[in-house]
Amino acid sequence: MKLLDLLNGVSYQLLSGELEKEINNIQYDSRKIEVDDLFVCLTGFEVDGHNYANKAIEAGAKVIICEKNIDIKENDVTVLLVKEGRKALALMAANYYGHPTRKLKLIGVTGTNGKTTTVYLLKSMLEKAGKKVGLVGTIANYIGDTKIKSERTTPESLELQKLFKDMVEADCEYCVMEVSSHSLYLDRVYGCEFEIGIFTNLTRDHLDFHKSFDNYYDAKFKLFQRSKSCVINVDDDFGYRVLRDVEKLDNKEIKTYSIKNESDFKASDLMLKEGDIHFRINGEEFNSVLPGEYNVYNALGAVGAMSILGIDKELMRKGLLDVVVPGRCERIGYKYDIPYDIIIDFAHTPDGLKNILETLKGFTKNRLIAVYGCGGDRDKVKRAELGRIGTELADLAIITSDNPREEDPMVIIKEIVAGIKKSNYLAIENRVEAIKLALGMAEEGDVIVLAGKGHENYQIVNEGVIHFDEREIVDDILANKKK
Known part of the structure; x- marks a missing residue:
């Protein structure tokens, strides 16, 4: 696509090079650059794309879109200055794919x-x-x-x-x-x-x-x-x-x-x-x-x-x-003919947890047991509130880990527990063990809700992303109980 057509609607200043060029593709990740591509330098929260402009040029980029002046080593590269790189990327992407x-x-x-x-x-x-x-x-x-x-x-x-x-x-x-x-x-x-x-x-x-x-x-x-x-x-x-x-x-x-x-x-x-x-x-x-x-x-x-x-x-x-929403008030484990219900739900905010617990309480015949935690490297203020809401609405709360990311899971759990005023809770760092405990103590008429993961089939921990699917975990626990 011609560069000028790609730039339609974009406000820019030409710093160097020519505008009469044919562009192969748009990229904002320098690792994906191929010959005759255009590279957009995005200023991220952890990585600054401007630091990778010359790497993109080495890989074959012929046009660089930047938000600040950068030192370009090649003479035949067109460099364009824009005020907001993300807006420029959005407009060029729409132009490239024909709106x-x-x-x-x-x-x-x-x-x-x-x-x-x-x-x-x-x-x-x-x-x-x-x-x-x-x-x-x-x-x-x-x-x-x-x-x-x-x-x-x-x-x-x-x-x-x-x-x-x-x-x-x-x-x-x-x-x-x-x-x-x-x-x-x-x-x-x-x-x-x-x-x-x-x-x-x-x-x-x-x-x-x-x-x-x-x-x-x-x-x-x-x-x-x-x-x-x-x-x-x-x-x-x-x-x-x-x-x-x-x-x-x-x-x-x-x-x-x-x-x-x-x-x-x-x-x-x-x-x-x-x-x-x-x-x-x-x-x-x-x-x-x-x-x-x-x-x-x-x-x-x-x-x-x-x-x-x-x-x-x-x-x-x-x-x-006629609608199924995976991980939203989704019933699992029922094929094992158990006398209690197991629900998974993505609720991970105080309001979301309140909603799902109030809903399940409406048709819980015995006890409502909530297993949940709070994600790491995120807003910490809501942790105590999650502790309070879970113990006020559930008969038993089992506080555990949920995508701790770079944080110590036990530190997160302690901050959740800090908001609890009652004694109807247990704290278990290992989420699999927490789920095992809930299923092991379940009685007829109970409802167990595993909140926070929902549709997710992974856990984000300090070492990276690991496979973690609560449907599989529940199946394994219930299958072993039948043996």
């Missing part, structure tokens, strides 16, 4: 909790309406029924635009995607225009990255600046702030949803029946296989978006009844 989002209807979901479940509900409803749908999210990416491994909630702009292009080539009409605060702050979705943006909630998370709630909020709000229509949870305190701020913008269609406050889509008469949740939206009956009040909120966000698109309510109902 695929202009051929897709994008629905973005942002918030602390509920993003994953909501996009799966959206996909299910749209597919019931006969639409081919792509999905971008934490668990996996999908092009129709084809599953593609996901490395992060929202990919870097270069990989994201390639994924959009693949969706278009596979005749997808829609793409539903989780839009993380990181991706918004780091301009991974810069230049993407969304048909609909959905706001779920805002609770404590990622403050190690954003430093303050205002920064966290400002990152999330970028989605609604780029969305034609906005669907907002007004039972959430920050939802009202989103609503007020969106109302200041021009040409936005706004729909609200709630259970408590007045809204366009208000749920009432919530009732748990055999694990399903039955409820009404504006007086009309709905039923979801995903239990809990928090899943009613997720359903409301999806229903609000589908209503904007004109999808029939009966198709929405079918979508709610």
Whole structure:
């Protein structure tokens, strides 16, 4: 592709070299450079791409995009200065792949909790309406029924635009995607225009990255600046702030949803029946296989978006009844004919843990046992809160390890325990042993929830990433118990 075509829409200053060049590919990782590639120097939190510019040139790069002056040894290399490298990367990626989002209807979901479940509900409803749908999210990416491994909630702009292009080539009409605060702050979705943006909630998370709630909020709000229509949870305190701020913008269609406050889509008469949740939206009956009040909120966000698109309510109902969200209130171990239930859930924030425990308490006949920890190298303030919530809502909490990363797992556990005021807890560093203990003491009618890992099949420890799949661990424990 011609360099000038690649730079369409990008503000830059030519420092050296020529603009009349043919570019093979765009890269921001110097290890992937091939002859005639363009290299974008990104300033990261741990690595500065500017330090690898000459390495990229040695590998064959003919164009360097940088945010500051760098010493280039080769004379035939074009060097362009930009103010924001990530925005330039996003625009060039869109140019390179032919602006695929202009051929897709994008629905973005942002918030602390509920993003994953909501996009799966959206996909299910749209597919019931006969639409081919792509999905971008934490668990996996999908092009129709084809599953593609996901490395992060929202990919870097270069990989994201390639994924959009693949969706278009596979005749997808829609793409539903989780839009993380990181991706918004780091301009991974810069230049993407969304048909609909959905706001779920805002609770404590990622403050190690954003430093303050205002920064966290400002990152999330970028989605609604780029969305034609906005669907907002007004039972959430920050939802009202989103609503007020969106109302200041021009040409936005706004729909609200709630259970408590007045809204366009208000749920009432919530009732748990055999694990399903039955409820009404504006007086009309709905039923979801995903239990809990928090899943009613997720359903409301999806229903609000589908209503904007004109999808029939009966198709929405079918979508709610035919959806599986891996690692979200997922029942495992049942094939062993055990007299108790084992649930895995991704809940790793105080609000997420509160939601899953309150939901499971609704159909626990005996004891609710919670096994959970807290990730290392992240916001430490929420650790004590996780300790308090788990012991207040569960009959027994087993505090253990969860992706300790570079930290000492026992230090994290002690900080969780610091928030506990009751005595109904045990602390076991080894997560496998913690799960064994929970299953070993389980009685008829108990519900055991393994919280924090959900869909993940790995554990991040000081030595790196190791395989760790709670489904396999539970299977091994139960299979050995039968012997």
